[in-house]
Amino acid sequence: MSSAKSSAATTSHLLPVFARADVAFERGEGAWLISTTGERYLDFTSGVAVNSLGHCHPHLVEALQQQATKLWHMSNLFKSPDGERLAARLCEQSFADFVFFANSGAEAMECALKMTRHHHFSKGNPERTRIITFAGAFHGRTLGTLAATGSAKYLEGYGEPLDGFDQVPLGDLDAVKKAIGPTTAGILIEPLQGEGGVRSPEPAFFRALRDLCDSNGLLLIFDEVQTGMGRTGELFAYQRIGVAPDIMSLAKALGGGFPIGACLATADAAEGMAPGSHGSTFGGNPLAVAAANAVLDVMLEPGFLDHVRRMSLLLKQKLAGIVDRYPQVLSEIRGEGLLIGLKAVVPSTDLVAALRDQNLLTVGAGDNVVRLLPPLIVDEVEIDEAVTRLERACGVLSGQAAQREAV
Numbered sequence: 001m002s003s004a005k006s007s008a009a010t011t012s013h014l015l016p017v018f019a020r021a022d023v024a025f026e027r028g029e030g031a032w033l034i035s036t037t038g039e040r041y042l043d044f045t046s047g048v049a050v051n052s053l054g055h056c057h058p059h060l061v062e063a064l065q066q067q068a069t070k071l072w073h074m075s076n077l078f079k080s081p082d083g084e085r086l087a088a089r090l091c092e093q094s095f096a097d098f099v100f101f102a103n104s105g106a107e108a109m110e111c112a113l114k115m116t117r118h119h120h121f122s123k124g125n126p127e128r129t130r131i132i133t134f135a136g137a138f139h140g141r142t143l144g145t146l147a148a149t150g151s152a153k154y155l156e157g158y159g160e161p162l163d164g165f166d167q168v169p170l171g172d173l174d175a176v177k178k179a180i181g182p183t184t185a186g187i188l189i190e191p192l193q194g195e196g197g198v199r200s201p202e203p204a205f206f207r208a209l210r211d212l213c214d215s216n217g218l219l220l221i222f223d224e225v226q227t228g229m230g231r232t233g234e235l236f237a238y239q240r241i242g243v244a245p246d247i248m249s250l251a252k253a254l255g256g257g258f259p260i261g262a263c264l265a266t267a268d269a270a271e272g273m274a275p276g277s278h279g280s281t282f283g284g285n286p287l288a289v290a291a292a293n294a295v296l297d298v299m300l301e302p303g304f305l306d307h308v309r310r311m312s313l314l315l316k317q318k319l320a321g322i323v324d325r326y327p328q329v330l331s332e333i334r335g336e337g338l339l340i341g342l343k344a345v346v347p348s349t350d351l352v353a354a355l356r357d358q359n360l361l362t363v364g365a366g367d368n369v370v371r372l373l374p375p376l377i378v379d380e381v382e383i384d385e386a387v388t389r390l391e392r393a394c395g396v397l398s399g400q401a402a403q404r405e406a407v
């Protein structure tokens with residue numbers, strides 16, 4: 001069979017699961033990326049909410065360089081002083097008592113899903129395995145998190161989805177109540193849906209979920225893989241809503257660009273988790289933990305989150321003006337902090353491409369939304385620059401729309 005290699009692979013040997021734009025970058029500085037052809041782009045993707053301190057933040061570079069000369073990897077067979085410190089800091093800043101370190105958002109979510117089932121198992125209710133999820137959710141690409149995501153588009157072609165999820169419409173409390181049964185274990189929700197189109201129910205909905213969980217003995221799980229680590233203007237988005245979960249997943253921005261995920265839990269939720277219950281080879285390895293501790297050093301500095309909130313307000317005010325001026329292109333601004341969605345009237349892929357033509361990088365999302373995810377260290381000058389470029393792209397697109405109408 002070795003001679004049967006397809007010629008389709010001659011242009012690229014990367015599995016073609018991504019629709020990559022025709023540009024590559026060789027380095028970054030703060031909110032800017034420099035392409036292999038030397039062009040400067042303003043990066044409002046942040047590696048999809050990952051590089052929250054921008055590219056090559058000096059404190060992160062220093063921390064990783066230091067760690068690289070000491071120890072790259074150490075298995076979880078031994079103690080992890082820096083992992084202990086990172087876990088303690090995350091717990092001190094949150095509702096949690098315990099942290100499990102993984103390598104990605106999906107893995108952090110897998111831990112959350114397994115822990116939810118295990119919690120009920122260890123309380124003598126092994127039949128409680130089902131988790132209520134919400135339409136438009138995104139929880140990852142493993143078979144488990146894909147089933148939780150529940151989107152037909154992503155599930156197609158992969159056989160029977162893993163059983164154990166009951167999906168209801170976002171914000172529909174009656175549907176949640178109806179879905180709760182004797183085998184329900186928990187409720188899983190993103191405080192603000194990222195991939196789903198920057199959508200969130202009102203805080204009252206989350207309070208109602210908390211009450212339902214408390215009165216039915218269910219665990220409330222927040223997927224903060226995208227919203228966590230300052231993105232919405234609080235360290236964790238649940239703090240803005242004022243409703244604490246029992247379990248929370250983190251990943252994207254946690255390592256500032258170094259892969260690390262985390263599952264945080266209360267002692268009650270984690271009850272029964274013991275040696276052998278769960279594990280990971282790489283999870284919490286010294287490089288990842290050094291990066292995440294360095295990220296926290298910066299984010300916990302006084303004024304850091306104030307800056308995020310100030311930049312958010314500024315960006316939203318300026319965006320409002322553009323939405324008013326270009327109703328043929330944009331219809332709405334959504335989101336919190338620096339996780340902002342522009343609901344497009346034109347196809348969102350056209351808007352992303354038009355913005356890229358202006359050297360402004362953005363990310364598409366569901367519901368025909370374009371996400372603006374600047375690094376949290378973005379400054380006023382860069383926001384002005386982004387808005388200028390957006391305005392230019394809107395001008396181009398509305399000109400095209402007018403032309404189409406004329407013919």
Ligand SMILES: *Cc1c(COP(=O)(O)O)cnc(C)c1O
Binds near residue numbers: 104107
């Ligand atoms: C990105 C994301 C995930 C998956 O994270 P990976 O690191 O890609 O596995 C899960 N949940 C949410 C909310 C996300 O935004």
